[in-house]
Amino acid sequence: MEALGYLLQGFGVLFTFHNLTLMMLGLVLGIFVGVLPGLGGPNGVAILLPLTFAMDPTSAIVMLSCIYWGALFGGAITSILFNIPGEAWSVATTFDGYPMAQQGRAAEALTAAFTSSFIGSLVAVLLITFLAPRVADFALRFGPPEFFAVYLLTFCSFVGLGREAKHKIVISLSLGFLLAGIGMDTVSGQLRMTFGSSELLRGVNFLVAVIGLFGISEILLTMEERLALRGHTASISLRVVWEVWKSLPRYWATLLRSSAIGCWLGITPGGAIAASFMGYNMARRFARDKESFGKGRIEGVFAPETAAHAAGTAALLPMLALGIPGSGTAAILLGGLMVWGLNPGPLLFIEQKDFVWGLIASMYLGNIVGLILVLATVPVFAAVLRVPFAAIAPMIVVSCAIGAFAIQNAMFDIWMMLAFGIIGYVFKKLGYPLAPLTLALVLGSRAEDAFRLTMIGSGGHLGVFWSNPLVGTITTLALVLLFWPLVGRLLEGASRLVARPA
Amino acid sequence: MMDIENETPPAAVLGGAVEDDRPVVRSRSVDLVVSTILLAFAVLMGWDNWRTGASWASDGPEAGYFPFYLSVLLGGASLVAFFSAATRRGTDPGEPEVFVTRDQFRRVLQVLVPTLLYVLLIQVLGLYLASFILVAGFMRVVGRIAWWKSLLTSFIFAGGMFLVFEVAFNVIMPKGPLEAAFGY
Numbered sequence: 001m002e003a004l005g006y007l008l009q010g011f012g013v014l015f016t017f018h019n020l021t022l023m024m025l026g027l028v029l030g031i032f033v034g035v036l037p038g039l040g041g042p043n044g045v046a047i048l049l050p051l052t053f054a055m056d057p058t059s060a061i062v063m064l065s066c067i068y069w070g071a072l073f074g075g076a077i078t079s080i081l082f083n084i085p086g087e088a089w090s091v092a093t094t095f096d097g098y099p100m101a102q103q104g105r106a107a108e109a110l111t112a113a114f115t116s117s118f119i120g121s122l123v124a125v126l127l128i129t130f131l132a133p134r135v136a137d138f139a140l141r142f143g144p145p146e147f148f149a150v151y152l153l154t155f156c157s158f159v160g161l162g163r164e165a166k167h168k169i170v171i172s173l174s175l176g177f178l179l180a181g182i183g184m185d186t187v188s189g190q191l192r193m194t195f196g197s198s199e200l201l202r203g204v205n206f207l208v209a210v211i212g213l214f215g216i217s218e219i220l221l222t223m224e225e226r227l228a229l230r231g232h233t234a235s236i237s238l239r240v241v242w243e244v245w246k247s248l249p250r251y252w253a254t255l256l257r258s259s260a261i262g263c264w265l266g267i268t269p270g271g272a273i274a275a276s277f278m279g280y281n282m283a284r285r286f287a288r289d290k291e292s293f294g295k296g297r298i299e300g301v302f303a304p305e306t307a308a309h310a311a312g313t314a315a316l317l318p319m320l321a322l323g324i325p326g327s328g329t330a331a332i333l334l335g336g337l338m339v340w341g342l343n344p345g346p347l348l349f350i351e352q353k354d355f356v357w358g359l360i361a362s363m364y365l366g367n368i369v370g371l372i373l374v375l376a377t378v379p380v381f382a383a384v385l386r387v388p389f390a391a392i393a394p395m396i397v398v399s400c401a402i403g404a405f406a407i408q409n410a411m412f413d414i415w416m417m418l419a420f421g422i423i424g425y426v427f428k429k430l431g432y433p434l435a436p437l438t439l440a441l442v443l444g445s446r447a448e449d450a451f452r453l454t455m456i457g458s459g460g461h462l463g464v465f466w467s468n469p470l471v472g473t474i475t476t477l478a479l480v481l482l483f484w485p486l487v488g489r490l491l492e493g494a495s496r497l498v499a500r501p502a
Numbered sequence: 503m504m505d506i507e508n509e510t511p512p513a514a515v516l517g518g519a520v521e522d523d524r525p526v527v528r529s530r531s532v533d534l535v536v537s538t539i540l541l542a543f544a545v546l547m548g549w550d551n552w553r554t555g556a557s558w559a560s561d562g563p564e565a566g567y568f569p570f571y572l573s574v575l576l577g578g579a580s581l582v583a584f585f586s587a588a589t590r591r592g593t594d595p596g597e598p599e600v601f602v603t604r605d606q607f608r609r610v611l612q613v614l615v616p617t618l619l620y621v622l623l624i625q626v627l628g629l630y631l632a633s634f635i636l637v638a639g640f641m642r643v644v645g646r647i648a649w650w651k652s653l654l655t656s657f658i659f660a661g662g663m664f665l666v667f668e669v670a671f672n673v674i675m676p677k678g679p680l681e682a683a684f685g686y
Binding site for chain 1: 529532533536540543547550551554558561562563567573575576593594595606612618621624636641645647655660663666667671672673
């Protein structure tokens, strides 16, 4: 119960006027960003990151994580009222959410979505509270080989579990690694891949790339699609909230199952999207009347929302405990940590107690306040969608430029951001996943350092990755995940052989 | 492709005229071009890392070792991408058949070209004045929003940004002659 003590201490850090104000500000900004067409969690966090540069790390992370919660809540509004998923993991919410809105049950669907997001996050935060310190504690024993094996696991699971074409995932990953390697080599101090350019000496900054890849490219895509915003309006009355909450206990199995799926897949990198679909499909499989799904069934909102938000929150666990982000947004938050001068990894739990527990406390409070806030202000934020996009688009471009410049005070970075914007646009249209690129950019140098230190230690023998049970298990698991499609097919074939009587 | 911009006044597009769905380019062609560029990039990086030193020194791998093998991986994967795009019939998951139609392309340019001009302007006028011009101009020309609304919105936005970053949060942005005139 040591964690509870720290958690109380975290609430102590949080309950200052300054931090509470920032929390509210973050939530409002987040919902705003989440509601805007084409912007979502990672984009919002990336664009608003520069606001936090001058703050102390704790206030900064409180505000940023609240932007993230706000964006998650806001995404549900567009999915249900306008049938436009803000994020890939909101897609499953539109299956039943939008039909409900069409039937005039928008308020009910929204309440269900917000409530289940809240429940999903809460379960994941509880998991983080009690599990993350243990994981961090365990990881303190990790040496370079173990860390490299965990990085390998992260990257392999992207390749093995990703829905995109495999070669495109590999391209995205290796491109990210190469870009991360530009500049000064951290081990030998030698310059590489700079081609004599003094601007490239600094390397490719991760956040500049992210602002371009997510912010600018989204503007281009949103302009291209010319979203026709024809949505439903809704305001939520207390009676509807009460009705939905009263029905919650009936769906305990769905909520619990989705939370579990979400937590599990959230810790695995890139899992939030899979989690929402899996939550939805499982709810349908276990339901008695499968046909009613997709026609406006409230369970069809509960299941994916709970799973997606449990996953989105659980993705912060490996980031905090190991320094390995489980999602694109977590990767951006991790980039933030480095800007504020923190060194992500298991030591964070020992050296930066105020920071870690302040963040965890803000997850609890941010979710509760966010739930109330979003229930009360749905009509206001739905009206945001009627602001002409021609006014919003240039403002987002300005925010992106400010963000890119502020990181290193370099004009060159604004140009680089623009280039990444175009790359992001082309990649998204061609079905190249951006998450592996982001992850490789932020983890590239750390993974390389871990690999080189391991190789120096072992004298160049790759056998070191199987030298003890711990590292051996992780490495083997990584390889299994890498070839997961093959392994899955083999297992399926084998089970069919067994099932068929000889 | 250059005549696309001149066909109709850009502002009409956002209003909801008839869509021009003729493709500018298909996804497959872009796939081929992108994988070729990636391959070239991989070769360039691989060559540079080879020059830096991609083998083993007495104290472990040299500086170019890790990136060199990643260049090889990138090169290999882009070769696969090239041949799969050249030989396949359909498209990869998440990829549309047509990369961009004429109207879509026009709308993308509507935001890309002003953004480019904006970045150029930042270097001359400083960020805040350039932002004012971008927001007002975009609202007026692309959005066809009334002059006074555009100017007012833009003024409040740029002024607000200045207050937030320069005054409240102390984040320094590129500034130009206007700010200098006010003593910043």
